[in-house]
Amino acid sequence: MSDASYRIGIDVGGTFTDFVLADVPRRTLRFHKEPSVPGDPSLAVERGIEALFAQNGITSDEVELVVHGTTIGLNAIIQRRGARMALVVSKGNRDLLEIARLRLPSSYDFTEPREVPLVPRDLVFEIDARMKSDGTVLTPLDPAEVEALAGRLKASGVDAVAILLLNSYRDAALEVELATHLRRALPGVLITESGVIWPEVREYERGLVAGLNAYIQPLMTSYFERLKARLKGKGITAPIYITANNGGTLSLETAEARPIDTVLSGPASGVVASTRVGNAASRKEIITFDMGGTSADIAVCQSGIPEFSTSTFVGDFPLMMPVVNVGAIGAGGGSIVWADAQGLLKVGPLSAGADPGPVCYGRGGTEPTLTDCYVVLGIIDPATFLGGRMKLDADAAFKAVDAIAARLGFAGPDRAIAAAEAALRVASAKMATEITKLLATAGVDPRTFALVAYGGAGPTHANLLAEEAQLTAVMVPTAPGTFCALGALLADVRRDYVRTARHLIGETPVANEAWMAISQVRQDLETEARAWIANEGDLIGESDIVVSFNMRYLAQASELEIVVPSHLLHDLDHRSLGDLFHAQHHKLYGFSEPRVPIQTATVRLAVIGRVAPVSLPSVTSSDPQPQGERTVWHGGRKWDAKIYARSQIGHGARVTGPAIVEQLDTTTFILPGWQAEADALGTLHLTREAA
16 A cells, blocks of 8 residues: 555546546646446446556555536436425415416517426425414414325325425424424435525525425435445445535535535536636636537636626526526537528537437437537547547548538538538537627626636637637646546535525614624524534535625615625624625626615525645646647638647647647647647646737
8 A cells, every 4th residue: 555645536427427536645636537327327437436546556545535526416407307206385385386486488489388397286285384474483283284294295106305384494493393294204205394405585496496405316315325335345435525516515415415505516616626727827817618518618707716696597497506607508519510490500409418429429329519520620530539549430420510511502522621610610609609798797808818628628619719709818727628527626615504684784773783683693604504514524624604695775676795805704793794785886886875774685604614635736848749730621721730749738838720739538729820838737828829
């Protein structure tokens, strides 16, 4: 046994499962990609770990931590293949999920159908128990009614139950009491209480959080149990953490109890890693660009840290929990290229997925994808894809793209080339539109932002996107194809807490009493958070607290989230909090109203447990020499692009486009008129050449 101490980061994707092996004392990273197994994702995890052990000569007892991200819960929600579940509500609220927010799906198309409710109406059960708006019990539980409810739930054959009693965000005790009875009467059925999982006002949104948690909990619990069994079978006894929506990680036990905290964790991990690489290069203003097999995920970071949102969607359903603010576009390497009935070229949103995958994979795919277009244009070499482990069928890709070219009316011997270029332009335009909207909403200048490209197809397409979006810089990390797995290793342990606290703050005696109530809520949240973090594992060192308030002027429709700077936390009072709110309101809207009363709506608190960091290894200087040339097509003409091995590009090395940089997990395409230079971490910085 050596003195090494290893950590393993894992990210399960639709096409590949990515692995990063960090040797903490020696500050080295090793990477691996394993084809995903959609029927049993844990099998790909087991195979990948076997490969890591064999390739690096390590043993299971040298592993101190495993951090795992997965999209299993997200896919189950989107594809509506979660558990058969029931919802228990206070009498009179049976139509809660169907009424929702009384909004039409489309303001322009009255014929567009509404989304199907998460729980069918025949599985929504009413009960007399309810609370008042102040949190006191209006109608307690009736034992006979609870017994009858348990019988109906058992007869319905459900695997999970969500409980949503009126006003339970004030106090979850009534829901907990009901859940205790149901757990005794229904062994094996998983129960979720809305007042425990996310105690925030708004019955519909809180009901969805509880419902989605119950909906995916049986599936996620089953997967986590298989994962633990497979890792134990390999002799790994190290703690297992699961990546979370907020860019942090959770213990496996917490993730099993709260799987809703993990549904958007994959994209969040990539943003965490991007900010780490950006800060190392003194680039705090970045746009993350994670292009995988199915979609491209984009996030804007303005100050070197991930930005959060509490108003995102999971499939058709709003999610009001804090998540890293990432937007998805249906354009990935596996996105299908097709022609509509009018003969217009389209890209996505349908994807070839991992099975059968793009036509060039030779697994039975018949519809061309963006990956096939890269092969046709010479950007991807069929012989060196995935380090030569996976040979691609260039002829099949050409024939598939040529068939689309014929359908679109392209002519001539190079019509497949023209169609492939057109498909890449369409995909770039879709992504550039989304980036433009995000930057316009933030009110920032795109010229100050760098595009951080990762994912299997991110570096391949990033320069094309930068041209389309008129960005001036692109950053490509050293191992972009496994970047989300690296982000999992770089994340600290984090969990968010919330309480509704609607109070007016100011100088009146009533307002002073309200501030005391707000302070008590904050203290209770901090006590709960510190108790939780103390049980999340021995690897956690110091912990930090982040506090924010949702606030508004009295009678104002919208709220602002005000994050309290750490230096104000100890001595925070209503005056300093009010000053923060006025300043933020003036920054966003150009005015403030200091004489208007301020109302708090929600107190939010995050606890962050610091894990000893994984250092990003530096690279030595080098003078890379091209390994050859190949013809690529761009802008309607041929180019002789020099081919470089990424492993040979060290600190200070410069490569001039057109060029191809190849590595195990991806291919980077550098356009004519652009150049790339590597920094101390080996990150490639692509910029336009001086005129």
